[in-house]
Amino acid sequence: MTDASPDPFGDLAAFRAVAADRLASFAHTTVPDAAAPRRAGVVLCAVEHGGVPSVILIRRAYQGRNAGQWGLPGGRQEDGETPEQAALRELGEEIGLVAAPGDVLGRLDDFPAMSGFAITPVVVVLDDPGPLVPSPDEVHSVHYTSLRTLADDDTPAWVPQPGGGHMLQMRLGPDWRVHAPTGAMLWQFREVVLLGRDARVADFVQPDWTRH
Structure with a gap:
């Protein structure tokens, strides 16, 4: 007998069901307020694009903070907001997409940038x-990057660093290299949500230019 279950990499409804189940059992970590005077929320937003489930990424405007860097829609958490509220508000402000609290399936680890x-x-x-x-x-x-691309074995690359250790590059296409913090969050999304593995990313190496 063949398994007729929809492919979560090819069917958005099937992905939602798998993602909700895996995120419900994932014990995310939270950076304490005392260690993070500034907080932000970002959205790993899955939509259908070109007939396949994909995640939205942005290249930031070539001005201000993070000029020209790859990122996820999101931004600073304002007074009185939760991280989820900040992320959804910024999704609308940055790319015009409206998401309700019921569209949120869960969260991954806070990343200390x-x-x-x-x-x-x-x-x-x-x-x-x-x-x-x-x-x-x-x-x-x-x-857009497809879920299948994110899950592909060749997408994460670990680049040796002169002082030791390795830096993650998420190689999503020709000349498309995404580093931490965004690359780390994409990698954890890949491992936890797409592949059902336990993975942590707080200690991932970040390029010096991400300080700004």
């Missing part, structure tokens, strides 16, 4: 996201 922010990644699935409306002040371009 060298910029001084503790970044909380939340996982969202949108069946009908509507048109993208990128903010030109914040977003240079919007890109």
Whole structure:
């Protein structure tokens, strides 16, 4: 007998079910407030693009903080907000997509960035996201990477560093290299949500230029 279950890499509803189950059993870590005076929320937003489930990434505008860097939609947490609320608000402000709290499937580990922010990644699935409306002040371009690409064995690369250790590169396409913090959050999403493994990322090496 063959397994007729939908492929979560090829079917958004199947991915939602698998992701919700895995995130429900994942004990995420939280950076204490005393260790993170600044906090931010970002969204790993899964949508259907070109007929396949994909995650949205952005290239930040070539001005201000993180100029030109690869990132996930998101930003600073304001007074009175939860990380989830900040992430969803920023998703709308940066690329014009509206997500409700019920669209959030769960969260991954807070990532302690060298910029001084503790970044909380939340996982969202949108069946009908509507048109993208990128903010030109914040977003240079919007890109998609398929779940299958994220799960591919050749996507993560570990680059030796002169002083020892290795730096992660998520190689998502030609000339498309994503480092920590964003690369670390994509890698944990891949390991925990897509592949069902336990994985932690707080100690991942970050390039010096991510301090700004």
